Amino acid sequence: MSDDQDIVDWVHFERSRTELGPGFIRILGYFREDGAKSVSQIEQAMREQNTAALVIPAHTLKGESRQLGAEPMAKIAELIETTARFCVESRRFPDELVPEVVELRKMFEQTVELFDKATNPLLSRSRPAASGFGRKANNQTFGRI
Template identity: 45%
Template sequence: MSFHYETPLVDQSELAQARAVMGAGMARILGYFREDGARSIRAIEEAFTQGNAAAMVIPAHTLKGESLQFGARRLGGIAESIEQTARRCVEQRLAPSEVGGEVAMLRGCFNETLALLESAAPPSGTPRPPMPGLAGTRPVTFGTAPRTFGRRTG
């Protein structure tokens, strides 16, 4: 059994924080996560089958970051292991065969995680709760000057 199974599927406090920040938009963002995650997993599996460590790095990195924004610790950890091993394999010019176990766990963990996250998402139309520590404060407003990047103009 892999050490990844010792990691909780989702950190509930991080999920609660993500839910508070995203509010009703969480359902929409989970839709993006579903699409991007499936695309990343396909790319990782194909690269693994071809023995192409370099092609595993970016999709594993992407999946790791997207998973951790929801507190999906196990999926993020598996993706991080794949990413780190693939980077090392690229540097040492090795085939990524040692991440076969992680690649095999990836799809099932993704599906289980996604089901849990979707069940925890607030329904569409639910207002976003106030951010802790910001209750009663006025929103920040910006001047009417046109937005520019870099140096000030005019």
């Protein structure tokens, strides 16, 4: 899943951005904070083998991811949530979720990085080439008498 389009549905992302208006950046900040917290809680629940503790953070992450167009992350969180709910009922621990929990951390970090590039003009600007066409611009004397 190295392609940006595979990680974020940019059409959905931009639609959410338009609908949320000025509050979008604040919502994105909540996603960053709450998402990191949810991923950490899921990892901790796996370490402690606490099946019930997987459900709420996975559910939270699923909803927030879908709101912003991060469907692959939402699908991983949904799988963790539904499997954990089933395992709570059947009174067993979902060892089979270890690969998804590992993937969730990577997916979250990639998603946040892409969101930052899409919303932070300083990160989205490309660096000028080391050598360009023609003479190097020199504005050192601009405005001097």
